[in-house]
Amino acid sequence: MGKQKTPKILCSLMSGVLLFGLAGQVSAAESVPEEFSFDEYVITANRMPVKATEVAANVTVINREEIDRGNYASVPEMLRKVNIAVEEGGGGAIPFLNGDKRVLILVDGRRMNWDQIIISGSAGGFNLTNIPVKNIERIEIVRGPSSSLYGSDAVGGVINIITRKTTGGNTTLTTEAGSWGQRRYAFSDENKLDNGFSYFITAERKKQDNYKYKDKDGYTKEFAQTYGEQDSVNFRLDKELDNEKSLSLQFNYMDKDGGFSMKAPGYYHNYPYGYGSSRDNNVALTYNLSKDGFFRVYRHSSSDEHTSFDGSTISYQVDRSAVGMEWQQRMQLNDQHTLVGGADWRQNDYEYVSQVIDDSYTTKAIYLEDNWKLPHDWTVTLGSRYDDHSIIGNHITSRVTANRKLNKKTNVFASWGQFVKSPTVEDLFSNAPWFVGNPDLRPETGDTITLGMNTEFDRNTNLQLSVFKSRVEDAIAYDYTNQPGFAYNIDEQKRRGLDLTLAHKLSDQWSVAAGYSYVKVENKDASTGSTGFTNDIDNSQPNGYRLNVQYTQAQWDAGVTLRAASGRDAESFGSSHYAVLDMTVNYRIKPETKLYLKGYNLSDESYSVKGGSTWGTGLAYPMAKRNFIFGLEHRI
Numbered sequence: 001m002g003k004q005k006t007p008k009i010l011c012s013l014m015s016g017v018l019l020f021g022l023a024g025q026v027s028a029a030e031s032v033p034e035e036f037s038f039d040e041y042v043i044t045a046n047r048m049p050v051k052a053t054e055v056a057a058n059v060t061v062i063n064r065e066e067i068d069r070g071n072y073a074s075v076p077e078m079l080r081k082v083n084i085a086v087e088e089g090g091g092g093a094i095p096f097l098n099g100d101k102r103v104l105i106l107v108d109g110r111r112m113n114w115d116q117i118i119i120s121g122s123a124g125g126f127n128l129t130n131i132p133v134k135n136i137e138r139i140e141i142v143r144g145p146s147s148s149l150y151g152s153d154a155v156g157g158v159i160n161i162i163t164r165k166t167t168g169g170n171t172t173l174t175t176e177a178g179s180w181g182q183r184r185y186a187f188s189d190e191n192k193l194d195n196g197f198s199y200f201i202t203a204e205r206k207k208q209d210n211y212k213y214k215d216k217d218g219y220t221k222e223f224a225q226t227y228g229e230q231d232s233v234n235f236r237l238d239k240e241l242d243n244e245k246s247l248s249l250q251f252n253y254m255d256k257d258g259g260f261s262m263k264a265p266g267y268y269h270n271y272p273y274g275y276g277s278s279r280d281n282n283v284a285l286t287y288n289l290s291k292d293g294f295f296r297v298y299r300h301s302s303s304d305e306h307t308s309f310d311g312s313t314i315s316y317q318v319d320r321s322a323v324g325m326e327w328q329q330r331m332q333l334n335d336q337h338t339l340v341g342g343a344d345w346r347q348n349d350y351e352y353v354s355q356v357i358d359d360s361y362t363t364k365a366i367y368l369e370d371n372w373k374l375p376h377d378w379t380v381t382l383g384s385r386y387d388d389h390s391i392i393g394n395h396i397t398s399r400v401t402a403n404r405k406l407n408k409k410t411n412v413f414a415s416w417g418q419f420v421k422s423p424t425v426e427d428l429f430s431n432a433p434w435f436v437g438n439p440d441l442r443p444e445t446g447d448t449i450t451l452g453m454n455t456e457f458d459r460n461t462n463l464q465l466s467v468f469k470s471r472v473e474d475a476i477a478y479d480y481t482n483q484p485g486f487a488y489n490i491d492e493q494k495r496r497g498l499d500l501t502l503a504h505k506l507s508d509q510w511s512v513a514a515g516y517s518y519v520k521v522e523n524k525d526a527s528t529g530s531t532g533f534t535n536d537i538d539n540s541q542p543n544g545y546r547l548n549v550q551y552t553q554a555q556w557d558a559g560v561t562l563r564a565a566s567g568r569d570a571e572s573f574g575s576s577h578y579a580v581l582d583m584t585v586n587y588r589i590k591p592e593t594k595l596y597l598k599g600y601n602l603s604d605e606s607y608s609v610k611g612g613s614t615w616g617t618g619l620a621y622p623m624a625k626r627n628f629i630f631g632l633e634h635r636i
Contacts, residue, residue, distance in 0.1 A: 044106070044140040044160040046371060046381065047149050048292075048330050048340045054379045056401035056413035058452050058466035058499055060084075060141040064164075067136060069557055070584055071596045071631055073176070073184055073206065075128040075161065078139060081561055081582075083501075083515040083546035087610045088621070092119035092127040097143050098468055099495055099519030099539060100156025101125070102421045102444070104146065107161045108250070110284055110298060113153045114320055116350060116425050123476070124153065124424045130254050130280055132232045134174075134188050134202040137164040143499065144468060145419035145448045147397040148383045151344065151365055152422045155444070155472075163250070165238060166190040166198035171636040178598075178629030181209035181227075196240040206230045210259070213622035214606035216574045220625060224265060225274045228258020246288045254280040260306045263620045271308035276316075278304045293329035298322075317353040322346055341368035356431040361390045369399075377405035387420070391428065392443055395420050409456040418447045423476060427487040436484045446472035446493075460505040470495040477525065490525040494533060509553045515546035535569075538611035542567035545579075557586040569611065574619030578607035592635040601626050 041049040045057045052059070060082050072078045076086040076093040085096040097103050105112045105126040112126040119127065139161050146154035169191045176184040183206070190200040207229035210222050232254045239247040260276030262269040284298035299321065306316035328342035344367075349360040369383030381401045388394040399417035406412065421444040430437040452466030472493035479486055497519035505511045519542055522533035545564040551557070566577035581602040588594040601624060610621040 042140060043109075043162070044158055045142045045146075046340065046369065047109070047328065047342075048338070048371070050371065053405050053408075053411045053454070054403050056379070056381065056403040056415045058143040058450065058464065060143075060501075062139040062141075064137055067133065067138075069559070069586065071586070071598060071633075072133050073629070075131050075133060075136075075139070078133070079128075079141070079159075080563060081548070082141070083499075083517055083544055083563070084141065085541040085544065085565075085609060086128070087119070087540060088623070093129050094119060094125045095128065095159060096540065097141070097157035097159075098448075098470065098499075099497055099521050099541070100470075102153055102155035102419075104150055104152075104154040104158045105161070106150075106158060107131070107252075108163055108284075108286075109160060110296065110326070111150070111324070111346070112300070114302070114322075115152075115348060115422055116318065116320060116352070123421065129230075130232075130256070130278075131161060132186075132202060132204045132234060132254075134172075134186050134204060135163050135200060135234050135236070137162050143466065144415065144450045145397075145399070145417040145470075147419040148385045148399040148417060149367055149369065151363070151385060151387050151397075152389075152420055152443070155419045155421050155446075163234075163236060164190075164200055165236070166192055166200050168192055172633060173636070174631065174633045176629050176631040179627035180211050181207070182627070182629055183207050184629075184631075198238045198240075200234075200236045202232075202234045204230075204232050211624045211627070213264070214604065214625050215264075215622070216606055216619045218606060221265065223261070223622065224270075224272050225259030225261035228256065230254065230256040230258075244288075244290050248284075248286045248288065250282075250284045250286075252280065252282040254278075260308065264622050267620045274306065274308045276304070276306040278302070289329070292331070294327070296324075296326040298324050298326075300324075315354060318355075319351045321349045336373050338371045339368060340371070342366070350425050352425065352430075354432065355426055355429075355435070357425055357429045359425060359429055363390070364388045379403045379405075389422060389443075392422055392441075395443065395445070410453065411455075412453040413451070415450045416447060417450075418445070420445050421476075423487065427476060432484065434484050436486050438487050441476065441487060442474045442489050444472055444475050444489075446470060448495075462501075462503045464501040465498070467498040468496065475523065477523070490523055492524045492533075493536075494520075494522045494524075496520050509551055511550045513546075513548045513550075515544070517541065517544040519544075537569035537572045540568065540573070540609050540611060541565045555588040557588075559584050565609075572611035573608050574622075575607060578605050579603060580605050580607065580623075594633050596631045596633070598629045598631070599626070600624065600628075 040051055042052050042055050042059050043049050045055045045059055062078050062082060079086050079095055086093050094101055095103050102123050113124055115124050118125050141159050143157040146158045150158060171189045174186040186204040188202040192198040208227060210224055210226045212220055212222050215221055235251045237249045257277045260274035261271045264270060280302045282300045284296060286294050286296040288294045301321040303319045308315040324346035326344050331339045344365040347362045351358050365385060365387045367385035369381055372380045374380060384396060384398040386396050397418040397420055401415035403411055403413040423441045427441055428437045428439055448468055448470040450466055450468045455463050474489040475493035476487050477490045479488060499517045501515045503513040519539060521536035521539045523536055524533045543566045547562040548559060550559045561582045564579040568576050570576040583599045583602060586594055586596045604626040607623055608619050608621045
């Protein structure tokens with residue numbers, strides 16, 4: 001054990017010494033132009049705006065133009081478009097990055113994850129279906145560990161959903177109708193006032209009946225208890241102050257009611273009379289000290305209640321809340337060194353009736369990272385973070401990255417980063433008949449090495465490539481051989497893979513983008529008598545493929561996307577592969593009005609993106625069959 005831990009401790013200490021040793025005299029705090037282009041800068045990878053050509057990470061950006069063109073109704077729909085696996089089931093959705101579901105979700109840099117199972121099989125996280133899309137400006141997806149900046153959960157990567165700030169007076173109405181009673185009504189209004197105030201408000205209602213799917217024999221069936229409706233309201237109020245200071249108040253409310261059934265008919269944990277409801281209330285106040293720092297306070301609260309079996313017995317009930325404070329400051333020491341540092345404090349409370357849990361805990365953290373510009377277009381970052389968890393103790397995570405800009409069109413990068421993932425409250429404290437907590441659980445820790453490059457062959461062709469290798473110690477697994485089940489630490493987990501994206505503009509009207517991803521996940525569990533590694537049968541996308549063709553001409557804008565996967569465990573998923581075709585067609589009647597048609601699973605594939613190995617096998621979590629949605633959007 002000592003030999004394995006020594007390199008980590010040395011790297012952490014070296015990063016800390018280098019960082020604090022550089023913190024001498026601080027000069028002006030300007031590190032980027034006052035106004036920067038989102039097309040040139042990325043925020044999430046370094047917690048500050050950094051030129052895309054200087055970021056040592058695989059970053060995917062979904063911008064406002066793509067969001068408007070896609071007419072998306074949910075965040076999972078956006079992520080699937082860029083070849084990111086999203087696991088759906090039981091009324092929720094969680095993403096996978098680098099083949100890992102331990103992904104941190106942020107909204108404007110604010111932690112949204114809960115240390116509690118969000119959907120069956122999740123390791124905590126946040127239900128992406130709870131986030132409305134109308135107020136999203138862009139989404140930044142950073143693959144690879146970011147615990148040295150963001151703490152627990154940032155194992156496979158980070159997804160930062162950046163909301164829209166008012167640009168002027170604008171009111172938009174949207175209405176949709178589609179297969180099996182799908183309906184969506186959305187309203188947004190924004191304006192800048194003369195007294196320095198600006199606001200952005202959105203309201204949305206979605207509803208649908210039970211959806212239909214194809215079973216593994218090709219027969220169309222109805223998935224009972226998948227009906228539901230969801231209402232949401234989002235409000236952002238900004239106030240410009242003197243000396244580049246500003247205030248931002250954000251409020252989010254979500255109310256969801258509908259059927260609840262974890263698995264398809266014929267499988268264990270199918271509830272023909274199940275019903276569920278959930279509520280989210282989030283509020284945050286951010287004081288921007290300048291362009292380089294902020295102080296934020298926030299409160300998140302969420303509740304879920306599900307009935308199953310006979311439709312009246314409560315099988316799942318939880319009330320959760322989090323109160324937090326964040327401070328961050330960016331400091332430019334000189335032309336070579338820019339520091340970003342800060343502190344976090346958060347208190348989490350869980351009243352989890354169905355798991356006999358009534359607990360609270362606090363987390364405290366400080367972090368510091370140096371962005372170091374060197375001769376010959378080298379950029380190096382050194383960073384460390386110290387986290388203290390009132391139950392599982394403290395830990396330090398560090399990272400070192402290097403980026404070389406070879407020319408105006410090409411950069412290469414390498415990074416090494418540590419990560420940590422705290423156990424969920426169920427893993428630690430549950431005392432239910434079907435599952436008991438394990439207070440001796442250790443947090444999951446490990447590190448990842450990433451190599452990559454981005455290049456522009458010509459003004460019409462771009463290539464993005466990265467490869468990674470990850471090692472997880474004390475990975476948490478689950479044993480349901482006998483009741484009650486429990487969580488335990490397996491010896492080790494290994495992950496390795498690559499991600500490749502090639503985009504080419506064929507003409508002023510036509511463009512094409514292709515992507516391929518490979519992920520191999522292996523587990524080693526000495527408690528079962530195994531001395532070697534075995535493949536993870538719930539790896540949902542060992543080989544992932546994406547092909548998108550886009551056409552734009554005058555009032556027309558259309559796109560077709562092929563999503564596919566192969567190499568999966570056929571027993572766990574019902575099939576070893578699938579290929580799904582989606583489309584979007586927009587027709588702008590006039591500048592302020594557009595009609596659109598969306599088609600999903602045009603190939604009418606029988607498939608699942610969530611494995612069923614824990615409680616049964618096969619097509620336990622089927623995705624919807626072919627369906628269509630027609631919409632109208634009008635700007636007043």
